[in-house]
Amino acid sequence: MTYEPKIVAYACTYCSYPGADLAGISRIKYSPNVNIIRVLCSGRVSAELILRTFREGADGVLVLGCHYGDCHFISGNHRAAKRVAVLKRILEYTGIEPERLRLEWVSASEGERFAQVVDEFTETVRQLPPIREILRG
Amino acid sequence: MVSVGQHENIEILSYSEVEEVSGYVGSFKVKIRKKARYVNEDLCTGCGLCQEKCPTKNILSEFDAGIGTRKAIYIPFAQAVPRIPVIDTEHCLHFQKGKCGVCQKLCPTGAIDYEQEDQIVELDVGTVIVTTGFDLFDPTRAPEYGYERLDNVVTSLEFERTICSSGPTGGKVLLKDGRKPESVAILHCVGSRDKRYNVYCSRVCCMWSLKFAHLVKDSLNAEVYELYIDMRTFGKGYEEFYNRVLKEGVIFIRGKGAEVTDVAENPREEGKLIVKCEDTLLGELRRIPVDMVILSTGLEPRRDAVEVARTFGLSRSADGFFLEKHLKLAPVETASDGIFIAGACQGPKDIPDTVAQAGAAAVAALAMLDRGKVTLQPYVAIVDVDRCSGCGECVLACPYNAIELVDGHAQIEETACKGCGTCVGHCLSKAITLSHFTDDELVAEMRGALRVLEVA
Numbered sequence: 001m002t003y004e005p006k007i008v009a010y011a012c013t014y015c016s017y018p019g020a021d022l023a024g025i026s027r028i029k030y031s032p033n034v035n036i037i038r039v040l041c042s043g044r045v046s047a048e049l050i051l052r053t054f055r056e057g058a059d060g061v062l063v064l065g066c067h068y069g070d071c072h073f074i075s076g077n078h079r080a081a082k083r084v085a086v087l088k089r090i091l092e093y094t095g096i097e098p099e100r101l102r103l104e105w106v107s108a109s110e111g112e113r114f115a116q117v118v119d120e121f122t123e124t125v126r127q128l129p130p131i132r133e134i135l136r137g
Numbered sequence: 138m139v140s141v142g143q144h145e146n147i148e149i150l151s152y153s154e155v156e157e158v159s160g161y162v163g164s165f166k167v168k169i170r171k172k173a174r175y176v177n178e179d180l181c182t183g184c185g186l187c188q189e190k191c192p193t194k195n196i197l198s199e200f201d202a203g204i205g206t207r208k209a210i211y212i213p214f215a216q217a218v219p220r221i222p223v224i225d226t227e228h229c230l231h232f233q234k235g236k237c238g239v240c241q242k243l244c245p246t247g248a249i250d251y252e253q254e255d256q257i258v259e260l261d262v263g264t265v266i267v268t269t270g271f272d273l274f275d276p277t278r279a280p281e282y283g284y285e286r287l288d289n290v291v292t293s294l295e296f297e298r299t300i301c302s303s304g305p306t307g308g309k310v311l312l313k314d315g316r317k318p319e320s321v322a323i324l325h326c327v328g329s330r331d332k333r334y335n336v337y338c339s340r341v342c343c344m345w346s347l348k349f350a351h352l353v354k355d356s357l358n359a360e361v362y363e364l365y366i367d368m369r370t371f372g373k374g375y376e377e378f379y380n381r382v383l384k385e386g387v388i389f390i391r392g393k394g395a396e397v398t399d400v401a402e403n404p405r406e407e408g409k410l411i412v413k414c415e416d417t418l419l420g421e422l423r424r425i426p427v428d429m430v431i432l433s434t435g436l437e438p439r440r441d442a443v444e445v446a447r448t449f450g451l452s453r454s455a456d457g458f459f460l461e462k463h464l465k466l467a468p469v470e471t472a473s474d475g476i477f478i479a480g481a482c483q484g485p486k487d488i489p490d491t492v493a494q495a496g497a498a499a500v501a502a503l504a505m506l507d508r509g510k511v512t513l514q515p516y517v518a519i520v521d522v523d524r525c526s527g528c529g530e531c532v533l534a535c536p537y538n539a540i541e542l543v544d545g546h547a548q549i550e551e552t553a554c555k556g557c558g559t560c561v562g563h564c565l566s567k568a569i570t571l572s573h574f575t576d577d578e579l580v581a582e583m584r585g586a587l588r589v590l591e592v593a
Contacts, residue, residue, distance in 0.1 A: 035586035044558030073557035074536035
């Protein structure tokens, strides 16, 4: 049975959020299953915040940051990358599919890429059961 | 430009390159390499005797797009400000063979200094405006047009210098064999609006192509063909100029030039360049024999745009030009506070648009300086001393070295903190919060986001 997955995207202020903005300005269509929350840097997105997002019922979590070398905050995205990699293994251990969490780099000029990432991720998550079923055990 | 050069508050550092930019808005430190031009700027009066007497010959002039020549010591172009020559050491006999020295002997003020070395200048500035311009598309990348392979295929810049009455040919347009061209084809969109090279429109080429058509009609009375995809005459008075050129008898063919060849298929094409194209209004393939082909080459980001972007902390858009902070609301600002952009480094644009944007950038930069203080975003990380275990993870995570361990707990230097929140994301004891992006705020936002999705 297919369902409409709920996805929260954490997008950084300097690259990915303007990237999403550009997708909007350019009238590019993308999946309405995603709601974006702006953070200053992808480095701000703590492991705990991601886990809480799942617990609150998100079927997927996207963390979007600047490409390597482009981070407005020098190295925040490197920290995000390390954190997400570790967290994915923890998710797997707890029985939540690691595919539900994805880290992507989207620059301010990549409106099209933003839409692509969102669409692809929505389809990936749609293949998985709703998170409520997993949380209920 | 001359009045800029004479302005008491403006110092021009020409022939210089910015090597390093550090600091932040209001207090940038800029390290500039002032390259040795081997002419003492304080003594030189710009009389030009040195370039007149310099014995070197046949060095192609960059300004004249390789049509004219210059000497080894030269003022780059007639209106250059400051009017001070530079020695091209690769061609100068003194630097190459240790002989000559004519310019030094003849200079009336003794301004020639062969011993000059690169100087490093360090400046403290409040704001920076980047106006590094563009490069032209290199038509050898599109070999179907035969540039450099076929005689009489020229770029728009070469033609511009040829037809300029103060240029190296005195405004005379001649073919390689010395004849006057009787027919000229102008090919639009060479390197622009083309998926293989640049997808964007270079904006200025339609208008300069119309100008060329007008000049060719005017001075040569030759037959002129304009091969265009769409005519983009967007500016004030531009459409009127287009109408005027239409009335002058220029032949407009709606279709992109596909190939330029010298292989004749009938006697009429013998000894000519043949432009192949599809005339989309007639719906047929055509072969147009002409004497001369002008390639309207598009605009590209400068080849050093990557390094310049890195030096100034700029981002680049998908086309490679520098990215403004916001397309409509902040067109001269960049993501780095205090650094502004103007002109074709931000995207192709013509002179009126460049002047307008440059004015906007200058005012934005001055307004910031005039205010005397800057408004910073209120994002600062705050440590809860009672929760902090003093593990020091945040110290390692901070990209700005804004955190120190003091008395066994983290302490944040607020002026150095930019509020990225990497330390917050890293703290295992939840002892650091980021103002306006606290956990509670983000969780509330996330819950709201999920509720909206639930309803949808």
